[in-house]
Amino acid sequence: MATFGNTAKGDQLVNMLANSKWVCRFYLAERGDVTSIVAFLASGGAGPFAIVRAVIYSDLNANPERLLAQIPLPPNSVGPLDGMPGKWITFDLSTPLRLEPGWYWLGVQNGVDWCITWFTLTGAAPKQWQTNDDSFDDGATDPFGPPHPTWGLQDRIGSIYAIYIPAVTALDIHAFAGVAEVGASGKIIETGQTFVTPTTIMVAPGTYTVEATYQAQTQTKTVPVAESETKRVDFYFVAVTYLLQVSSEPPGIQFSLQGVISGTFTTPWSDSLNEGPYTITMPSSVIVGGINYNFQHWEDGSTNRIRSITLDRNMLLTATYVEAAPPPCFIATVAYGSPLADELNALRKFRDYCLPSQVVQIYYAVGRYLAQLIRKREATKRYVREVLNLFIRLVGD
Numbered sequence: 001m002a003t004f005g006n007t008a009k010g011d012q013l014v015n016m017l018a019n020s021k022w023v024c025r026f027y028l029a030e031r032g033d034v035t036s037i038v039a040f041l042a043s044g045g046a047g048p049f050a051i052v053r054a055v056i057y058s059d060l061n062a063n064p065e066r067l068l069a070q071i072p073l074p075p076n077s078v079g080p081l082d083g084m085p086g087k088w089i090t091f092d093l094s095t096p097l098r099l100e101p102g103w104y105w106l107g108v109q110n111g112v113d114w115c116i117t118w119f120t121l122t123g124a125a126p127k128q129w130q131t132n133d134d135s136f137d138d139g140a141t142d143p144f145g146p147p148h149p150t151w152g153l154q155d156r157i158g159s160i161y162a163i164y165i166p167a168v169t170a171l172d173i174h175a176f177a178g179v180a181e182v183g184a185s186g187k188i189i190e191t192g193q194t195f196v197t198p199t200t201i202m203v204a205p206g207t208y209t210v211e212a213t214y215q216a217q218t219q220t221k222t223v224p225v226a227e228s229e230t231k232r233v234d235f236y237f238v239a240v241t242y243l244l245q246v247s248s249e250p251p252g253i254q255f256s257l258q259g260v261i262s263g264t265f266t267t268p269w270s271d272s273l274n275e276g277p278y279t280i281t282m283p284s285s286v287i288v289g290g291i292n293y294n295f296q297h298w299e300d301g302s303t304n305r306i307r308s309i310t311l312d313r314n315m316l317l318t319a320t321y322v323e324a325a326p327p328p329c330f331i332a333t334v335a336y337g338s339p340l341a342d343e344l345n346a347l348r349k350f351r352d353y354c355l356p357s358q359v360v361q362i363y364y365a366v367g368r369y370l371a372q373l374i375r376k377r378e379a380t381k382r383y384v385r386e387v388l389n390l391f392i393r394l395v396g397d
Helices: 330-336 340-352 356-375 376-397
Strands: 001-003 012-016 020-028 032-043 050-061 062-072 088-101 102-110 115-121 129-133 156-160 161-167 170-177 185-188 194-196 201-203 206-214 218-223 230-237 241-249 254-257 260-268 271-276 276-281 285-288 290-299 306-313 314-323
Touching: 001 020, 020 050, 020 156, 020 161, 032 050, 032 102, 050 088, 062 088, 062 102, 088 161, 102 161, 129 156, 170 206, 185 340, 194 201, 206 230, 218 230, 260 271, 271 276, 271 356, 306 314, 356 376
Parallel strands: 170 230, 241 314
Antiparallel strands: 001 161, 012 115, 020 102, 020 129, 032 088, 032 115, 032 161, 050 062, 050 102, 115 156, 170 201, 185 194, 185 206, 206 218, 241 271, 254 260, 254 276, 276 306, 285 290, 290 314
């Protein structure tokens, strides 16, 4: 939607007499379909509501000429009795009115009661506001008629505007490779206009030859476009594929591709994919072979585990992980009084190489709290040490 006219409430007001009309001159810069007229009004007569209609006139030598539309207002729309504070009133056309670029006169015709309207003094020449007497019951006159001898010509701009839909004639051009929309370069042969899809190009009505090129593939289409029509033009190219490989050190790490986590996405992995953007997400930490690893970097040196790429060639991505520092053996550390005790090395080896990762995770979840329980109980710590020593001897045997 667009507007032409004056969308600002004026700083002055005037009482328009019954059975008269006023219009103001405005310029429409483009072809459009007018759907509504909007004016700032209030009732000022004996009745609680004003009786008004909006009007549109053509322009001839800077004067209103032919009646193009008169638009009734639903009853009881403009009030209250004292006419204040007024409001923007919308007059909707039953059918859009096509207007070409140029000057037009927008205004209001009053009925049996007078109506209050707002305006701004402009000092413009020629005068852009005209008024004349016109009986409401038999409709607005066509043509406009001579201005009122006393009040007919004024240096005012009324608070009134038109809402319209630009009548655009255009080509809406898109290109696809497989199911993905892509950027194809091209031109319109008749006009020489160049483009990169997706794009919309304004044209005059006619028939056009549209050429588009993507990955050394060129297509041409002949497209007729009527006045005020936006014609969709789609090009479909063969999708170009490239080999994407994802590896890691150590191998065997599951990752996500485009936000999808699947058992098939485990390093080393490779597949031929359509050209385009992709996102690979590696886990921040992982257990492989009972050993904890943390993500460190990609082969290009980037340290963000989430990698966004544009696949426009064969690519090999390598994620490097480093072994994490062994997590503490909470209970054993408290029992022996130090994380450096020799006995803890044997317990760590057993944990890392013999216990399932699920058991280790359960231990980490509860071990910290159990360690707190025995921290200040010397007798309990001695008992735990004796049990652990016996266990270490059995494991060693």
